[in-house]
Amino acid sequence: MSIKKISFILSTLLSTLVFSAKSQTIEGNLNYFGFMDNREYARSKRFSQTIFGNRISPEIGLKLDSFNRFRIGFNALYEFGSQKHTFFDRVDPVIYYEHEKNNWSFFIGSFPRLNLLTDYPVGLLRDSLNYYRPNIEGMLVKYQTKQFRETVWLDWTSRQTAKDKETFLFGFSGKYQPGMFFLSHYAFMYHNAGAGIPIPGDFLQDNGGLQAEVGLDLSKKTILDSLTLSGGVMFSIERTRAISSSFNTPAGFISNLYASYKKFSVKNTFYNGNPHHIIYGDSFYTTHGYYDRVDLGYTAIKYKNLEGKFVFSYHFLEGVLDNQQAFFLRYNISGKKDLKKKQ
Template identity: 25%
Template structure:
C-alpha cells in the first residue's frame, strides 16, 4: 500500500511538470558509512560496528524560482543483513520555499536541510545516519552575520503499541570574521501509548547549549569553542521532580589541506540520568555524556575533502574516546555523493 501511494505521488508530480511547472528536478543523495567502535575498556560506550549504505533518490517540480514540491524514498541497508532485501524503506515528501535569506521545509525532508551545528550531546553520528529524515516543519533565516532556525520533528505517532514522541529544535548564531556566539536548544516530549500501562510515564527532556568561539588562521585554521550544557529532565511517572544535570564543553580544532586534529572535552555531571529506564528511546546523543566520573574526552585525527565540483565527499577519521575509566578506539570512513539536476522548460 505504501509503495503504491508513493508511485501515485511521483506520477502526480510528473503530470504537474507537464502542465504547469517551469522546471523539474531530479537528484539523489548517497552515503555509505563504516563506523567501528571498540569500547571494551570504556564504561559508557557500546562496542559495535555500523556499516551500511543509504540512497535517497528524489524527483520534483519547481516554480516561480522559490517553490519546490519534492517526492522520493529513503533506502537504507545494513551490510550483512541477509534477512532483508533492504533494511528500511521510508518516504520523503516535502514542500520547500526558499528566498535569498529565508527557507521553509514542510513534510518529510532530509536532515541536511538544517543549518545548525549541534553538539553530540544532542545527536550522535549514528543517529544522523539512521534518523536521516525529519517529519514536520523546519524554518531558518540566514543573514550576513548569522542565522537562526526552528524545527519540529514528530518522531512517534501515538497508537496502541507506539508512544507519542516529538522534538523541538532551535539554533541561532551570530558571527563576524573572527568571533561567534550562539545557542542550541532541544525540547523532547515522550508520552504514552493509547494502551497505557502502569510502567509508562510522560517524560520531558530539555537541553540548552549557549556557546561562544573564535576562529583564526596561524598557518593552520583554528576553531576554539566553549559551551555550557544545561538539561532539565522529568519523569512524571515517578513524581520525583526535575533533574538538572549540567556541564561544560570545550572544542578545539586545527586544520589544513583537509587534515584536521580536534579535541572535545566535556566536564560535568551525568547528562543521561534516566538512561537505565528509557535508553535510546529518550536519548539520541553520544552515550559518553552519561559519564559519572565528571569527564569525557574525544580526540580525533581526520581527513575530509570534496571532489568533482563538490558532488563527491570523502571523510576518514581515527578517534580516541576517554570516559574517566578507560580508552576506546573508533575508526570512521564515509563516502557521500550528492547530485541534482534542474531541467528548465521554456514557457510557451
C-alpha cells in the same frame, strides 16, 4: 523491500514527472551515503558495534516559482550483511514543501536533516541518527544573514494510537558572528507522552539538553584553512511527571577546538561536569567527571560532487581509552530543466 513496493515508488515518481510537464521547472537530486563506523567501546563498558552500509536518496520535484518548490522521493537503507533478504532494509518517504525568500527558509513534510541539523553536537543528538533516522518529519524554519542564523524545528517521531506513544522533538539552534568572535547555542526537548490506552507504570517524560558557547574564529588569521576555539556550558533537563514535579538539571563545562589544513583536520571536544542522561545524545556523556574526544580526519577523495573521508576517534574517560574508526563517502548530484515554452 519487496519488488511490489519498489514498483509503487517508481510509479509514483514517474507520475510526478508526467504531471510536472505542465510546470515551468522540473528538478532532481540524487544523494548517496556510504559509511563504515567501527566502535570499540568495551573498555568503558559501552556498546561496541560496527555500523556498515549505505543509503541512497533520489528526489524529483517541481519548482513553482523563485520561492516555492515541492519534492518527492525516498531515502533507503541497506546494511551490509543484512539477513532480511530484501532489496532494502528500510525505506523512508521523502515528501516536502520548501519556501525560500530573502533570508527565510521554511520546510514542512518529511525532508533530509542533512545540512539543516547535522551540525548539532553529538552530546545532544548522536551521530548515528545520520545512519538510522536521516529525515525530519515535521517542520523547520530558518532565518540567516551573513552574521546571524537561527533555526527552529519540530520532528514528530511517533503518532499516538491505542498502543503507540506520542513522541516528538522540538529544538532551536543559532549562531551570531559579527567578526572573529561568535556566540552559538543548540537546544532541544524530547516529549514522550503515553499511548491512547494507558500502560501501567508508564509516565509522561520530558528530556533534553542545551549547549551555549562563546568562541573565536581565527581562520583568516593563520595559514590554516580553518581554526576555531570555543567554550561554554552544557546542561540537560529531565523530568518524569507523576514521579517528580521538578526538573533534574545536571551541568558542566564544554570546549571545542577545530582545525583543518588541506586534506587533514583535527577536532577536540572536552567536557567536565555532571553526568547526563540525554535520550538522543551520545552515551559518553553519562560519564562521571571528565570526557575528552579527539577526531583525526583525512579527506582521501574530493572531486566535484564526491567526497570520501576517514575519521579516527579517541575517547578518554573513566581512566580508559576507547577508539573508533570510520569512513564516509558522499556523492550528490542535482539538476533542473526549464520546461516553460519559449515565446
